[in-house]
Amino acid sequence: MQPVATTPITLGASHLGKRDDAAALADALLASPLGNVDTSNNYADGRSEQLLGEAIRRVGGLPEGKLVYSKADRTDEGVFDGDRVRRSLEESLERLGLQRLPIYFFHDPFSVTFEESMAPDGGVPALVRLREEGVIGAIGIATGPIAQTDQYVNTGLFDAVLSHNRFTLVDRMAEPTFRRARELGMTVFNAAPFGGGTLANGQASYGYREMPAEFAAHLQRVRDLADRMGVDLAAAAVRFSTRSELVDTTVVGVSTLQRLEQLGQLLATQVPDDFFDAVEQLGPPPASGND
Structure with missing residues (x-):
């Protein structure tokens, strides 16, 4: 396995490019001491990478110790073969103004089957060759459904796995996947510790979906427990992930400058072990x- 340099927190840039203050947010993400930055080829139709690249150029290159991670994405028509992976990386490097990325993820391969991805002309062999060529340091799988994630993890070809909304204070669906990744020596990126916002703002959905009644009842019990113990639920949600021995870095999406400031405050908030x-x-x- 290729090692992946990580920080306890990774700043997610999926929303970058969707607001008027996007340039200021890109500058702030790059300058933030909270962690490295995660983006993807198709976030905001490429604007996320473009804005980060402009921020990098404004300061004359990546600040010392700061890394940017990105992901390969399919075309609008759903093409996600080896040629597309190479072209996706070329686009990412051009937008970011970088010569190399520390890791490049195979992102949401929903338009192709696992067998197509693993075929000689598929996306995964292309990523492996790019790693061998040194254009990327490591390769990862980043997707949602656990069954799909497990297929790629169990190939033993990937250096890292990124799962979102599936290992949180109230959901342990990805725990077996992360344990298997640990056995294989993979780096684990745990994204969306708030479950799509539920554990931060109290919205009625989880992972952007309507919650089953039994799960909603469990979530309410956790909220009630936090209230009784005087615990900030959002701070506890982040701390659950950062304290886990299964997680190398927790990816937190940052949509505004205010959210970035609030994240710093949450990380500074003490959460007693008794609560967990x-x-x-x-x-x-x-x-x-x-799932």
């Missing part, structure tokens, strides 16, 4: 409905 013990005593979380 009490959450465990509630029993295994029921299915969240994500």
Whole structure:
């Protein structure tokens, strides 16, 4: 396995490019001491990478110690073969103004089958060759459904895995996947510790989907527990991930300058170990409905 340099927190840039203050946010993400930055070829139709690249050029290159991660994406028509992976990387490097990336993920391969991805002309062999050529340092799989994630993890070809909304304070769906990744020596990126916002703002969906009744009831019990113990639920959600021995870095999406400032405050908030013990005593979380 190729090692991947990580920080405890990775700043997610999926929303970058969707607001008027995007340039200022790109500058702030690059300058932030909170962690490295994660983007993708298709975030905001390429604007996320473009804005980060402009921010990098404004300061004369990546600040010392700062890394930017990115991901290969299919075309609008769904093409995601080896040629597309190479072209996706070329686009990413051009937008970012970089010669090399520390890691490049195979991102949401929903338009192709696993067998097509693994074929000689598929996306995965192309990533392996790019790693061998040194254009990328490591390769990762970043997708949602656990069954699909497991297929790629179990190939033993990937250096890292990124899963989102599936390993949180109230959901342990990705735990077996992360344990398997650990056995293989992979780096684990745990994204969306708030479950799509639920654990930060109290919205009624989880992972952008309607919650099953049993899961919603469990979530309410965790909220009630946090209220009784005087615990900031959003801070606890982040801390759950950063304290886990299964996680190397927690990817937190940052949509505004205010959110970036709030993240710093959450990370500075103390959450007692007793709270996590009490959450465990509630029993295994029921299915969240994500898969």
